[in-house]
Amino acid sequence: MEPKPRRWMIPHIKMAEADPRYLFLFPDRSLFIGPLTDNGMHAHHALQIVCCPEPVSIRLEDRTLHTRLTVLAPNAKHAVSGEHPAQCILLIDGESSLCQSIESGSLKGADALSLDSHSNSKALSKDSGPSGIYSQLSKDTPDCSSAVLMMNSILAELPGAPAPDNIRPLDHRIASACQFIQNDPDLKASLIEVSQHTGLSEGRFTHLFKEQMGIPLRKYILWLRLRKSVNALQHGLSLTDAAHEAGFADQAHMSRSFKEHFGSSPADLLTIRGKVNIHFCESGGDGP
Numbered sequence: 001m002e003p004k005p006r007r008w009m010i011p012h013i014k015m016a017e018a019d020p021r022y023l024f025l026f027p028d029r030s031l032f033i034g035p036l037t038d039n040g041m042h043a044h045h046a047l048q049i050v051c052c053p054e055p056v057s058i059r060l061e062d063r064t065l066h067t068r069l070t071v072l073a074p075n076a077k078h079a080v081s082g083e084h085p086a087q088c089i090l091l092i093d094g095e096s097s098l099c100q101s102i103e104s105g106s107l108k109g110a111d112a113l114s115l116d117s118h119s120n121s122k123a124l125s126k127d128s129g130p131s132g133i134y135s136q137l138s139k140d141t142p143d144c145s146s147a148v149l150m151m152n153s154i155l156a157e158l159p160g161a162p163a164p165d166n167i168r169p170l171d172h173r174i175a176s177a178c179q180f181i182q183n184d185p186d187l188k189a190s191l192i193e194v195s196q197h198t199g200l201s202e203g204r205f206t207h208l209f210k211e212q213m214g215i216p217l218r219k220y221i222l223w224l225r226l227r228k229s230v231n232a233l234q235h236g237l238s239l240t241d242a243a244h245e246a247g248f249a250d251q252a253h254m255s256r257s258f259k260e261h262f263g264s265s266p267a268d269l270l271t272i273r274g275k276v277n278i279h280f281c282e283s284g285g286d287g288p
Helices: 097-107 130-139 144-155 172-182 191-198 202-213 217-234 239-245 251-262 266-272
Strands: 022-025 029-033 047-060 064-072 078-081 088-092 112-114 277-280
Touching: 022 144, 029 144, 047 097, 047 144, 064 097, 088 097, 088 144, 172 191, 172 202, 172 217, 191 202, 202 217, 217 239, 217 251, 217 266, 217 277, 239 251, 239 266, 251 266
Parallel strands: 022 277
Antiparallel strands: 022 029, 029 088, 047 064, 047 078, 047 088, 064 112
């Protein structure tokens, strides 16, 4: 029997309706702020960082951690349970430059790394950590810049910490390529077409694109399709119509891509529609 799809990027929510929850979706990562129920032992291709003002229970295959700040390697079997409203779950694409940096600089072959010994951790502080960011989000209109600040405060605590994501302009050729791709209503631009548009060779463009965006071109185009499908579902379209709207061959194609990228099915998104503040973000600031 095929295992039941796990919810890790769009998690099951168990909290009062009056309490806000936030999900920020970037091309190479996502940030969820809010409580989680135990979602059962599972593994996924993304690297996961759990950060919370209070200890969270993280079950691994051979041990259980009670920790406030933990890094979980891609494909490490685990289950997370914590219902603090300011709990943060940061998931980073396994093919991204950021994931590779954390694996080599922090995990170094380990399946999990607990950082509770960092007693002066800014990521766990009342003002700059999850509680402070969550409190600020609850008072103000949330935006992607707030999510970037939260992610940077978490990443700064990792041994061999990667450079923070500063809001900086893209290389004009990559910015033009992104706009060219987004202007295609079917989101089917090929590598040849996009590289020719920029005036770069395919090899040079491929290298520069991943350097600037953090993920390969094909992952970026898939991200745009998924973003379009999520937006369609948020506006009430059916699964079939959302798939066609986003340029997928059919609903099954969209569902497979959804599970690979988010760890959940499109139907799972429908269950939290209207209950979670979902924001689509580019690297740095608010996306289009």
